[in-house]
Amino acid sequence: MEESKTAGKPIRCRAAIARKAGEPLSLEEVIVAPPESGEVRLRIICSSLCYSDVTFWKLKDPPGYFPRILGHECFGVVESVGENVSEVTVGDTVIPVFMPDCGECRDCKSSKSNLCSNFPFKVVTWMHRDQKSRFTDLNGEALHHFLFISSFSEYTVVDTVHIVKVDPTIPPERGCLLSCGVSTGVGAALKTANVEAGSTVAIFGLGAIGLAVSEGSRLCGAKRIIGVDVNEDKYEIAKGFGVTDFVNSRTCGDKSVSQVILEMTDGGADYCFECVGMASLVQEAFSCCRKGWGKTVVLGVDRPGSNLTLSSGEVLQTGKTLTGCLFGGLKPKSDVPKLVKRYLDKELELDKFVTHEVQFEDINEAFDLLTEGKSLRCIIWMDQNK
């Protein structure tokens, strides 16, 4: 594949910049530097909005930083590569993933972990290797990156440890979903929990993550999938994702939601997934996972400084386990292509996650829809031809 005309040069393109916490993003032109050693520059085809983007968009203080290019669920094509990059080449279709996967450290080499120790995951605002930005606005001001991806831009620069090369036949608006939310939920069920066929699962929070856990549990053959949410409307939607029973945690009366679940499952669910990010809900989930073998898996991102409290006696005497996972425990470079294949083989269903699509200039609509609880995944097309 011949080198692009822009290789080695800065690119001027459109990006949606978050300039002030909680305020509409500003669509502006930015300058995107060429990739350094170990990096690639991508042309982003489309991006989807994930709640983590919203969370950090709203934060006035660190780890909220402004001006910043948000976005981390996306699909793109490699425009150029920096030095020392051999695993991908110009023209490759890729899904960037916020979780690093260097393939060389002890964790990346172990099947038991997806927490790369060479490039530890953390919410910083720069590139890994030189702690600098590749974006400047037209005034020359550096723009903060987000989760090493920054996909609300027509072009972005990403370290190769975040790049997953995928089968080009997957539609971009399905590929991007595997970049974060859907993979996180599906992975939590398939890998972290390893849900057994015939088991009972309880999912706290029926946003895209919770629904993805349901989809993963469905693929595992779970017999009963109980969805818990404060929004009654979620039940109808959730049925399409395999949820068999619904509990509205606001209408449990005198009982706690864990008590309701203990009663309806005659002792507790085999697996409980917390997909909201609330310590009290994690505690509820732990209370209603089954004595003896119940597993509670934490996926939701709580606010900084939040603490989780469990009874020492309960931990010791009930045989339950508690695990947290990032990205569903999946190893991006090995596991995401497998999910791509399962989608192309029509096993893993992704279409139902996409409820809206907007053009890049209307990106703020995507934020409104999500914050108002009206969408699951809204696709944002950077590519003006779509």
Add this chain to the structure above:
Amino acid sequence: MDTKTTGRPIRCKAAVARKAGEPLVIEEIIVAPPKSGEVRVRIICSSLCHSDVTFWKLKDPPGYFPRIFGHESYGIIESIGEDVHDVTEGDTVIPIFLPDCGECNTCKSPKSNICSKLPFKVGPWMHREETSRFTDLKGETIYHFLFISSFSQYTVVDVAHIVKVDPQIPPDRACLLSCGVSTGVGAALKTADVEAGSTVAIFGLGVIGLAVAEGARLRGAKRIIGVDVNEEKHEVGKKFGVTDFVNSRNCGDKPVSQVIMEMTDGGADYCFECVGMASLVHEAYVCCRMGWGKTIVVGVDKPGALLSFTSYEVLHHGKTLAGSLFGNLKPKSDIHLLVKRYMDKELELDKFVTHQVSLEDINKAFELLTEGKSLRCVIWMDK
């Protein structure tokens, strides 16, 4: 086989705890015959476990007095109640505090040892009816402990707590498998499933912690780090496979978890908390390795104790937290395997026994343990 005592009360000696924290009184008591689903056992010997001490010191419920303590023991069945089919008079048994009814969903599942039909709790009564089989000579009820009450020449135990064992195993080795040693060995073999070549950190080198070390040794752990406040435990620990020692009082400014993170270049593959202290559980959690580390809670904390973690570390560090009651072992299926491993000279039990006394001197056993001078002291019931 009908003995003279079958169906009748037995008058025998027992060590009765009459007041919290005060020496036990050797007195004669009356032991009622076993009811339906129960057996009466002649206790040959018993060993003192820290859980006996913990509840002996409690002035208020779940502390109850007068009470017959003891739960690590070995005995011979003297008589059986109605509806008892699995054992008979003359069988050599290890009574175990953890119930195993064999019939409920959890007892039938290989994944769990938490019986749901006869739930484990620290109560003062027999299981099926909430009554006692003990009275003193004045006719006053004496409370049971952990469904066993082995500091007596005879006791009555529900058949769900009875594990029949090979009569070849010496009584003063068998009783160890009744609680502490099995708990620790099981925590390593079953709860954690320690892999060969791994690094293990054990917080608290009492009998439980040393039993975890023994289990980790059997599995081929490469490195077994023992943590304790008592420097003497360093030498003791070596006999049990401990390769490195950290005195948590000599860590200077650093928390013990930091010391362990540094010496293991990132954390241990498995951390076991064997003291029963919430803050130590958190230290153990912090220094188990990110990505795949498992923290196992084995120590019994005071009632109402709470464990606290940051939501951040739970989500981001890929660690698992699990508790281990009786080492996740299923009494009726797993104990005979440990008996066999001892008889085959794989599992080493001799090193756990540091003292022996007769029933009259049972209070010495309490002193030795509370002063940190013993591991397991065996108490012989017969003169």
